Amino acid sequence: MVRMVSATELRPSTNAWPIEADRLSVKAGKHLAVDGLDLKLGVGVHGLLGPNGAGKTTLMRALSTVERPSGGRLRLLGEDATDGRALRALRARLGYLPQHFGFYPRFTVREYVEYVAWLREMPKADIPEAVQRVIDRVGLADRADSRLRTLSGGMLRRVGVAQAIVNSPDVLLLDEPTVGLDPEQRVEFRTLLRDLGTDSCVLVSTHLVEDVVAACSDVVMVNLGKLVWQGVPAELIALGEQGGVGDSPAERGYSTILASHRSAA
Numbered sequence: 001m002v003r004m005v006s007a008t009e010l011r012p013s014t015n016a017w018p019i020e021a022d023r024l025s026v027k028a029g030k031h032l033a034v035d036g037l038d039l040k041l042g043v044g045v046h047g048l049l050g051p052n053g054a055g056k057t058t059l060m061r062a063l064s065t066v067e068r069p070s071g072g073r074l075r076l077l078g079e080d081a082t083d084g085r086a087l088r089a090l091r092a093r094l095g096y097l098p099q100h101f102g103f104y105p106r107f108t109v110r111e112y113v114e115y116v117a118w119l120r121e122m123p124k125a126d127i128p129e130a131v132q133r134v135i136d137r138v139g140l141a142d143r144a145d146s147r148l149r150t151l152s153g154g155m156l157r158r159v160g161v162a163q164a165i166v167n168s169p170d171v172l173l174l175d176e177p178t179v180g181l182d183p184e185q186r187v188e189f190r191t192l193l194r195d196l197g198t199d200s201c202v203l204v205s206t207h208l209v210e211d212v213v214a215a216c217s218d219v220v221m222v223n224l225g226k227l228v229w230q231g232v233p234a235e236l237i238a239l240g241e242q243g244g245v246g247d248s249p250a251e252r253g254y255s256t257i258l259a260s261h262r263s264a265a
């Protein structure tokens, strides 16, 4: 007997491009901060680089579905991210650490991460174990029951990472996650990133070119709201070996790309 197969069953379970932007435009206030950006990102860790004001945070806000695009097309995990009906299911599969994340200072680390897990509609029975696992992963096991107001800036950033990964997201967006981390924590965080990127699409915005070289499989550079370069860290380093401004080959590669985009703009 022939069984009818539904459209949902036929849909691929993994998406070649968990993030797919086509001529994407996003406003920050009245300013067009993302201006016709094309981007395709697969599974792996992608470092998002660009100067101050390049549009990184605005792009992250659109990818996290916090900000609605003003133009172009945005597909996340194969779904149209501008379709209000798709958003609820989509958000349950996203993780986002904003540049400035709000929290209730009286919450403990555990309470806060539990609260976010609940917001992302995780099954209630799974929450305690998932929360403990991510608190361990960001190295805050000994502060799990401390109130957020008693934590240092670097520890708060780690709480931010924990809440972003509690639902094991398929798309993870981290806006400057390493700000305030001490060198030892930064090294541990890079290991965590590489681990997360084995089966998720992770986009990490940072000003530290060295973080990108150490932990990312791919580099995305933006300037003036546009994609100006995409490649692997080794290509960035190779460019920097030919000259440019900076203390390392990767930094010189970054400055070379930026200078050539500025002179062409």
Ligand SMILES: Nc1ncnc2c1ncn2[C@@H]1O[C@H](COP(=O)(O)OP(=O)(O)OP(=O)(O)O)[C@@H](O)[C@H]1O
Binding pocket: 028, 029, 030, 031, 032, 033, 050, 051, 052, 053, 054, 055, 056, 057, 058, 059
């Ligand atoms: N609320 C706003 N109103 C008007 N312009 C804004 C607003 N927010 C951001 N902008 C402008 O949009 C542009 C992109 O800002 P965005 O914060 O996305 O850049 P960024 O690359 O994340 O910068 P940074 O590295 O400094 O964090 C900048 O020119 C900024 O001045």
